[in-house]
Amino acid sequence: MPKKVAQVPFIQSLDRGLTILQAVATSRQPVTLGELSELLGVDRSSAFRLAQTLRRRGFLSTPAGRKDYILGSAIWTLSRQYDWSNMLVRVAHQELKALAQGLNETAHLAIREGRSALFIDSVHAHHVIVVAGQTGELVPLYATAHGKALLADLGEKELHHIFGADSLQKFTKTTIKTIPALSRECVTIRDHGYATDDAEYMEGIRCVAAPIRLNTGMIVGSIGISAPASRFLKEHYPSHSKLVMLCAKKIGQLLSVSDEVSEQSA
Template identity: 50%
Template sequence: MPEKKTAQVATVQSLDRGLAILQAIAATEHPVSLGQVAELMDIDRSTAFRLLHTLKRRGFLAMPAGRKDYILGSTIWVLHHHYNWNKMLVKVASNQLKKLSSQTRETAHIAIREGKQALFVDCAAANHMVAVSSRIGEFLPLYCTAHGKALLADADEHELKQLFGTRPLRKYTEGTLSTLAEIVKDLSVINRQGFAIDDAEFSPDLRCIAAPIRVGGEIIGSIGISAPILRVTPEANRINAERVSDVAIKLGEILAALQEDE
């Protein structure tokens, strides 16, 4: 039987070359000159210059003071720090996440903000026959989920306008807050009480609670739980909100202490 041919997907040559340049410069101990890049990539100097200039303008490369060669720029280190910080959050929060899930008997998640969305980066499954499925790697809207609103808690109206514009946002359910005025009002409540609630705003079958994890006053993630709406009583909601808030505060304190030790 003849082998199935794998479909060839076209690549963007300039992007491919730019990434190759970053890899090459990262692998060297010394700054790299324009001529060295042109020779290494087997391209003319004008093409090499345009690629290097673009990478420098975006902060991926920099030129040491008084020199005309290139080193990795601040954007690379910001991305590296962001990646390491998120890994640190998941590592530190793992035990607390499992404990929260065990205490509440509901699925617990850790999330971080990625642009206009919240991203689940870790979870602990609930000990229930009927439970919310674990969803690591899933993106959710910021404005109508507990995790999203916890991550947005410090945003003012100006930032919200930059993120979402001024038109009404998509309504996922009848309970979805879809205007900036509604979201601003809700964020004010979240800041005052220390946690966010998604009461069937994103999914009609779920009630979720999340709290922002703060380090040095900055929100770096969120922790929360998700449960079938029919199972959550007002009393359970109150107790679980306290548990979620307490865990978020504790994680912030642990991460702040680790940051001081760096």
């Protein structure tokens, strides 16, 4: 006999309002009232009242001279006031700790900060020789496993927008030096699900990291481990990357809307 799934109570009008916000936020163009009506499965007057309520509170806006919708200033204000990196640390720390303890190597959690990856949490290994990266440290996106994992979904045009047309700074003999090469590396990362750093930023250090994705596919961070090359051999990449990807997946699931809630709000 199939197990009965408990029904989670929710407020339909609030659910529909949040659905509108998600739709407008993920659309590249202003969203029309007709599109909102079709999305929600309600008549235009009901969709209009919901959208106007959000507009009244500043969560939606209408471009000058138009009647369709874009996000309002209240979204920007809230996002500026909230410390997203602190939220990610709270959600991910136990998984980060488990990863470091499982492999007995230094583990880092990172987010993108301009052209750099910012370590927002770290758990160190119990070795005499450990990687010295600390929370709060900025490292180059293109020369580190964490940074490349954060760039995984970008194409050559987007990478040029970030780094410009000049050659990339060389840190070691294995550093990626051009945007086309970095773009090819991003394709490999998307295919494999993880990024590597074979002494590309620091001599004698190897790293592996995976992007943390929401259930929408959006990358919100990266997690991985770093170790001296004398201890982290190339043949360890398959086993280490498997654990890193599993850890990233767990964190993504913790950050995402559950399938049960998604199904009930459909």
